[in-house]
Amino acid sequence: MQRIHNVTQLADLDDDALARSYAYPRQLAGPWVRANFVSSIDGAFAVDGVSKGLGTEADHRVFHVLRELAEVIVVGAGTVRAENYGGAHSDPDRRRTHFQHGIGGSADGAPPPIAVVTASARLDPAAKLFTDAQTPPLIITTAHAATEQVEALRQAGAEVVVAGEAAITSQALVRVLADRGLQRVLCEGGPHLFGQLAEAGLVDELCLSTSPVLVGGAGGRISLSATGFDQPMTRKQLILAEDGTVLARWARR
Numbered sequence: 629m630q631r632i633h634n635v636t637q638l639a640d641l642d643d644d645a646l647a648r649s650y651a652y653p654r655q656l657a658g659p660w661v662r663a664n665f666v667s668s669i670d671g672a673f674a675v676d677g678v679s680k681g682l683g684t685e686a687d688h689r690v691f692h693v694l695r696e697l698a699e700v701i702v703v704g705a706g707t708v709r710a711e712n713y714g715g716a717h718s719d720p721d722r723r724r725t726h727f728q729h730g731i732g733g734s735a736d737g738a739p740p741p742i743a744v745v746t747a748s749a750r751l752d753p754a755a756k757l758f759t760d761a762q763t764p765p766l767i768i769t770t771a772h773a774a775t776e777q778v779e780a781l782r783q784a785g786a787e788v789v790v791a792g793e794a795a796i797t798s799q800a801l802v803r804v805l806a807d808r809g810l811q812r813v814l815c816e817g818g819p820h821l822f823g824q825l826a827e828a829g830l831v832d833e834l835c836l837s838t839s840p841v842l843v844g845g846a847g848g849r850i851s852l853s854a855t856g857f858d859q860p861m862t863r864k865q866l867i868l869a870e871d872g873t874v875l876a877r878w879a880r881r
Contacts, residue, residue: 638686638869647693647722649865650835650877651731652812659805661830663815663822664694665850666837672847673819677710686869687837694835696722697732698740698814700766700805704821705746708757715761716740732812739763740814741787743805745796745821749773753784761785768804770794798828823853833879834861840872 641649652660666682667673675681683691695701696718703713720737727733734740742757743766750773751757757765758781767781767788778788791800805813815822815831825831836850860881867875 634863634865636865636867638689638867638873638875641867643693643722646689647697647726648729648731649867650690650693650697651729652697654730656811659802659811659813660832661802661813661815661825662694662698662833662835663817663825663831664691664835664837665817665822666839667850668839668841668843670842670844671849672843672845673817673850674847675843680711682839682841682843684837684839684869684871684873686867686871686873686875687839690835690837690867690875692718694814695740697726697812699732699734699812700740700743700808700810700814702743702745702801702805702813702815702821704818705744705748705751706820707816707818708742708744708751708755710818712756713742714756714759715742715763715765717762741766743768743810745801747772747792747795749777749781749788751781753780758784758786766804766808768796768801770796798825798830801825802830817850819848819850819852823851826851826859827853827855827857829859831859831880833864833877836876836878838874838876840874 666687716739718739723733723737741763747770749769764785767786770792772794861878864877864879
């Protein structure tokens, strides 16, 4: 029988050990794009349109650690609306400690900004994304977005960047982050944004939590793209939780 290597029990990891297990590379020449998703055993990425229905205590724990380590959290506008996104909140001391150890975080302990990809900039300036954020969001949009809508988001405190005429390519998105020195990237979805990045060959790592449930229905999958692609991945680690949640980390070969 073949033994599976790099398998750990979540109960054996304290918060520091868990953060080290998800450390970003110490030396980066450009943005390292990590995606984080939760899915059911039968492949659903949402229940009733939102991912919260699949979340377990183990998944929530990893979710917060990944945010502690990231320099920016990238999300599509549809996910922001569906999940009612607010700003990231994290322990500043832990963020500073991660930074000092070279595995992520930030020098000043500030939470990472939420970077929203939206061709239209149609976001509500009164939403939690703007009113419940310690670090102002970064809105990445196009020249076709209405001027008054862009100005409303700026007035709400966001930094707005035009990264294309009518659409935002994956390369343009990553370039915006690189120009701001945001190298440790965490993509939280949705499937179209993740699929677009993966199709372009720009996803370095996938952290996938498999929730121990079957949900059925006609829900989609975590990755949706215009064309199919074949990206070999290597399993870097497998963490098992007592409730049956499987926490896998996959890296591009």
